[in-house]
Amino acid sequence: MTSYPTLRDVGVLTPDDISNLSRQIHTKYRLTRNEDEVFKHIERIIADLKSGEIPGHPLASVHLMSCLKDMERFEVANEFWKWLIEKGETHCDARVYGVAIENYTYQGVAQEELEKMFMEALERYSETVDPKVARDTGRATRLMLLQGIITARILHGDWRGAYEGFDISVRLYPTLTPARMYELFLYERPVKEAYIVFLMACRAGTPPKPPTLTPLLKEIWAKHRDVKAMIRLVYAFVGAGGKPFPQHLNSLIFAILGSLPSDASKNKGEEFDKMFDATMALIRDLISAFSKLQVYPSEGTFNTIISLGGKLQRLDLVHGGMKELLAAHLTPNMVTYRTIVNAFGEMKDKEQFQASWEDLCAARKELDIPWDIKDFIALIKGGLNLDMPGYVCDEIKAKKQETSYELYRKSLGKMYSLQSRMRNASAAPPSAASSTTEPSFSQPTPQTIATSTTEPPPSQQSLQTTTPKPTLVPSPLFDLTKRLKIRSEVDNLSTIFTSGKIYDFASSPVFTTTTTPTTTPTTTPTTTPTTTPSNNNNNNNNRPREKIVDIDFVTPDITPPSELQSFYAALTNSVSKVSSGEDALTRTATGYTVKELRFENWRSINRLLFEAELFEKEMIEKRIRGMVMRGKQDGVVAVDGGEGGAGDMKKMFEGEERAKKRIEDVRRGIKGVKRAQGGGEVGWRKEELRVRGLLGRDVKIEGIEGLEEV
Structure with a gap:
């Protein structure tokens, strides 16, 4: 952007230049997530587009709006869209409608409104093809527009509509989807x-x-x-x-x-x-x-082998995992030491359990790494498996001077909590229901492996209790x-x-x-x-x-x-x-x-x-x-x-998770307004304003009859 003002002032920038510049700005944000730096560039380009100092390009509009959506700068995106929708195809086309639909989806706007935007785009840009034919067959429909409406449908829970759009996309553009x-x-x-x-x-x-x-x-x-x-x-x-x-x-x-x-x-x-x-x-x-x-x-690979060795009661697997880790010229990390402690606790080997705990303590001292609650959880679980609560308590107290009081208190609390839970579990009679739903011990589950290793390898971290x-x-x-x-x-x-x-x-x-x-x-x-x-x-x-x-x-x-x-x-x-x-x-x-x-x-x-x-x-x-x-x-x-959205997947789609929450908040809000209005409750207008605030001032709320725009 250093030379941008000069090039803009001399009037040499072309529509393709603006498109490429907008794409690079969007890419920079995706790679760096430096919102403050990127946002000021977007504001400048939008201002110059509105003033006519630079030429427009539909793909420039796509990248700018998409970047604003990723930043969740919805008010700016909405204002930009209101300006774009009045422009010709030098600034706006079906692709821009697609990203606008996504933008409003992420704000929680009702699906009916988004479907209207989709049909409006088809009527405006499908040329000689009837809009309903374009909707049902995909003829004259741009891929980005399809992506927008598919996003809207799937985040609103309309899987049938989403698959219908997906079918059109993979049929018309099987290698370009x-x-x-x-x-x-x-x-x-x-x-x-x-x-x-x-x-x-x-x-x-x-x-x-x-x-x-x-x-x-x-x-x-x-x-x-x-x-x-x-x-x-x-x-x-x-x-x-x-x-x-x-x-x-x-x-x-x-x-x-x-x-x-x-x-x-x-x-x-x-x-x-x-x-x-x-x-x-x-x-x-x-x-x-x-x-x-x-x-x-990686270290996590061999940590997995060691962990499973404990679960499978295979000493050779525990030792073999450690041997292979060293042979791969890798250094054991603290997760490795915790995994070994847990493995010997699972195997009921008191001598090896105590030796592995001493190795963990020595490694932490040598590496000068502060104590972590996960270290003590490994000790507690392994020790309680071996029925050694006294040893566990003594070790926690012995490390009191090396840890914070908060960590010491949490560790003792965790020990008493797990001890109580194990006593209750052993005292409870087995139920018929649990015998049919609990996993067989013929195979370790990701949940039991995660429990035994305290801190599972990266490839296992999302499978604890969520599945x-x-x-x-x-x-x-x-x-x-x-x-x-x-x-x-x-x-x-x-x-x-x-x-x-x-x-x-x-x-x-x-x-x-x-x-x-x-x-x-x-x-x-x-x-x-x-x-x-x-x-x-x-x-x-x-x-x-x-x-x-x-x-x-x-x-x-x-x-x-x-x-x-x-x-x-x-x-x-x-x-x-x-x-x-x-x-x-x-x-x-x-x-x-x-x-x-x-x-x-x-x-x-x-x-x-x-x-x-x-x-x-x-x-x-x-x-x-x-x-x-x-x-x-x-x-x-x-x-x-659903099975496909748990754990790690949710971490990768945090924006979509927030979008779904907004959609649900708006749905509940609209139901609340309609219920309050129908019941003649005092203050329903205040609730209406709150719901409008969720959507932005200029977004219409469908389904509430008799309400004037604010």
């Missing part, structure tokens, strides 16, 4: 749907950002224990050109080792030793495969056939890592998602499946027992592919020929023609709709069960809002 659009579904929808959407993105050659893969891997393990599905996710991600992170390696190692039985009585004998040796060889090959992409194990406990399946590593299949998946992973090429998805049936198990779709032009969960009970009774990998790969279609192709052709031709979007004969980087990819996406959307209907039905049943358990009391039943 931005990763951001896929990521919204990864964030908002349950894990099965998120899994399919992730594979669709990879199949199109548009892999999502690496951080979105980490929580998805963990959610699949937490809810389905499907090691093959996890490996194939990484395979597809790398095959589409994605660069894996060490956390992805950690998640796979966690899953493979977590598939070993934790029952100490099963961890003996020649059969187990063979299985254990084969598993460790698998881990080494996995580490070797990742190293081919310059992705090496419903799954129904576990027998260890796949006990079955030689399943073990060989997992070995084959790891070998495939190594091959794709070595190739350095984009994978030819079209040539492999493995990455072709199945159609909905129905016969003939009859409703929405290119998406809706005929048979919903409610009218296909025989088919659905077994579905919860299916693994993700079984329902999404190489499962034969009930309807023959040739019939599907014919039906799809009739469907698309009967509505309107796809006359916009990408060239149908273009060959994509992943091996499909655009025409073939459109068909595959149609099949996938049908699967997604089927899964979404099933999930909706399960949530309704869950709410009903909750009401019955509460004696049908009035109130909102707490329901898990």
